[in-house]
Amino acid sequence: MLNTLVKRTWAEVDLDKLKNNYLSYKSQLNAKTEIMCVVKAFCYGHSEDAVVLFLQNELGVKNFAVSNIDEAVRLRKLGITGDILILGYTSPEAAQTLSEYNIIQTILDASYAERLNASADRRIRCHAAIDTGMTRIGFRGNSAQIAESLLYISRLEKLSLEGAFTHYAAADSLDESDTAYTARQTKLFFEAADLAEKMGVRLGCLHTLNSAGGLFHSEGLGGRSQFVRLGIVLYGLKPDSSLELPVNAEPVMSLKSLVTQVKTIESGVDISYGRTYTSDRPMKIATVCCGYADGYPRALSNRGEVIIRGKRCKITGRVCMDQFMCDVTGVDVSPGDTATLIGKDGSETITADDIADLAGTIGYEIVCGISARVPRIAVCGNIITDVCRLNL
Numbered sequence: 322m323l324n325t326l327v328k329r330t331w332a333e334v335d336l337d338k339l340k341n342n343y344l345s346y347k348s349q350l351n352a353k354t355e356i357m358c359v360v361k362a363f364c365y366g367h368s369e370d371a372v373v374l375f376l377q378n379e380l381g382v383k384n385f386a387v388s389n390i391d392e393a394v395r396l397r398k399l400g401i402t403g404d405i406l407i408l409g410y411t412s413p414e415a416a417q418t419l420s421e422y423n424i425i426q427t428i429l430d431a432s433y434a435e436r437l438n439a440s441a442d443r444r445i446r447c448h449a450a451i452d453t454g455m456t457r458i459g460f461r462g463n464s465a466q467i468a469e470s471l472l473y474i475s476r477l478e479k480l481s482l483e484g485a486f487t488h489y490a491a492a493d494s495l496d497e498s499d500t501a502y503t504a505r506q507t508k509l510f511f512e513a514a515d516l517a518e519k520m521g522v523r524l525g526c527l528h529t530l531n532s533a534g535g536l537f538h539s540e541g542l543g544g545r546s547q548f549v550r551l552g553i554v555l556y557g558l559k560p561d562s563s564l565e566l567p568v569n570a571e572p573v574m575s576l577k578s579l580v581t582q583v584k585t586i587e588s589g590v591d592i593s594y595g596r597t598y599t600s601d602r603p604m605k606i607a608t609v610c611c612g613y614a615d616g617y618p619r620a621l622s623n624r625g626e627v628i629i630r631g632k633r634c635k636i637t638g639r640v641c642m643d644q645f646m647c648d649v650t651g652v653d654v655s656p657g658d659t660a661t662l663i664g665k666d667g668s669e670t671i672t673a674d675d676i677a678d679l680a681g682t683i684g685y686e687i688v689c690g691i692s693a694r695v696p697r698i699a700v701c702g703n704i705i706t707d708v709c710r711l712n713l
């Protein structure tokens with residue numbers, strides 16, 4: 322079924338799962354809150370080509386968020402017609418591109434607003450970032466100071482302020498002190514927004530929620546967050562691997578590779594660089610053609626597992642740049658068999674969150690890190706609909 326050129330290591334992107342995740346998430350939201358799909362970093366590594374038009378054309382998504390102007394322009398060139406918000410920095414020198422492509426830019430602070438205003442020749446649509454506790458970007462201070470800042474930028478001639486948002490630092494934690502922190506962030510944000518509006522600033526849309534926020538912290542908001550900026554749960558991963566999600570989200574991406582060689586070895590044989598694994602009995606070893614250059618973490622050396630013919634097989638020795646070896650003793654394996662690195666085979670499943678836990682990171686970093694040389698195969702109704710490369 323797969324093009325032979327693609328058949329080395331590939332990522333399958335299951336659009337049916339994407340749709341289910343989206344609908345399941347939406348069904349638990351306050352009716353006043355809309356979904357803004359966060360499609361930064363190639364849709365968290367899933368590839369824009371495979372995902373964004375499906376979101377727009379099949380699911381009717383009208384609001385998108387990205388991290389930078391390259392991503393925003395790529396979305397326009399792919400045919401995205403809805404609103405696109407850049408969540409981070411854009412060089413003020415790119416002011417013309419922002420207006421030409423009708424892109425909404427986040428305002429980081431007053432100095433950024435002045436520089437953008439000075440280099441714009443047409444009006445630029447903007448949302449103000451309010452820093453209520455992330456200490457990353459945004460206007461800082463008490464509610465009165467933030468309101469003053471909003472008033473100030475609302476008067477800049479070339480900026481058209483259409484919204485304001487904040488970002489939670491710990492919405493994925495249900496711990497008491499983190500929950501209180503999130504509540505304080507919400508309170509400061511809406512107090513500042515209310516004050517600014519009393520001062521005559523028309524803020525347009527206000528939004529605070531990320532994936533975890535929309536699941537765990539939207540109750541008291543009464544729909545005041547016009548958007549949830551839905552990222553990780555859209556792709557079926559958890560904001561924090563220890564959470565139980567109150568929605569049916571399933572991972573959209575699977576990562577697969579091939580067994581290229583199978584050999585039997587005696588006891589006392591060293592495997593891979595640095596000889597970190599030595600067989601203590603006769604074993605059957607399979608070589609798989611995927612490595613850290615594909616984004617499969619080297620930290621999985623001697624720790625990770627893959628699924629071959631429905632059986633979990635332990636990685637033996639170090640993961641190399643393009644290949645690794647695993648223990649297939651007792652498994653009926655031949656060269657050409659599929660190895661499932663992330664995903665389901667038979668009754669066994671390995672998730673990006675499982676890998677992340679072993680590699681000391683988070684699922685976000687695993688899926689974003691699957692490298693450009695791995696083709697993304699979009700699948701819908703078990704049929705391949707597209708073979709995509711990450712195109713800069």
Ligand SMILES: *Cc1c(COP(=O)(O)O)cnc(C)c1O
Binds near residue numbers: 359408560
């Ligand atoms: C990345 C990002 C999101 C999405 O976060 P998830 O945890 O993936 O839902 C939302 N808002 C901002 C500002 C972001 O940078």
